Amino acid sequence: MKVIALNGSPKKNGNTALLLNTVCEVFQEEGIETSIIHLPPLKLQPCTGCFKCRKTKDGKCHGVTDDTLNDVLAQVIEAEGMLIGSPVWFSNVTGHVKNFIDRAGMVVRMNDHLLSRKVGAAVVAVRRAGGIPTFDAINHFFHISGVVVPGSHYWNVGVGGGPGECRDDAEGIETMRVLGRNMAWVLKKLNA
Helix, strand or coil, X not given: CEEEEEECCCCCCCHHHHHHHHHHHHHHHCXXXXXXXXXXXXXXXXXXXXXXXXXXXCCCCCCCCCCCHHHHHHHHHHCCEEEEEEECECCECCHHHHHHHHHHHHHHHHCCCCCCCCEEEEEEEECCCCHHHHHHHHHHHHHHCXXXXXXXXXXXXXXXXXXXXXXXXHHHHHHHHHHHHHHHHHHHHHCC
């Protein structure tokens, strides 16, 4: 089994990465392979609403052809699970995550719900406020895509401002570990 973790933070080694790595460490302990993809360098473009993905039905975006969304989406579709991580920007996900959600979401929905029954979870790094709307935005994508969303014992949000400060959020780190254990359990049940 494999989980793809998407890091939507422009800070490759910031708090979002720290939280994603915490969940992925649990997956590795559980024997689940992980791969983290850093979204910002990919410069994913927004969806153009051309609906070419509905016509071609090949699981790819054909409206924008000069970025690597199709490569990332192929890895996500191949995996059994996914994490989407984002810091909070004005009470929502980063543009990098939003572009992924809009483009991947369109392709997925126009191609027989390619993510249906995969397992996914949101991971959010917040300095102060806006964590829950960001968490909700990612979960709305999962729910409309038919993704099975396991929980933790609290919302999957870690608190910290400067790089690495989420490490000092003991409750947030434990929330990520519980998320990892719960998601691993669901993955194993669904893929037995």
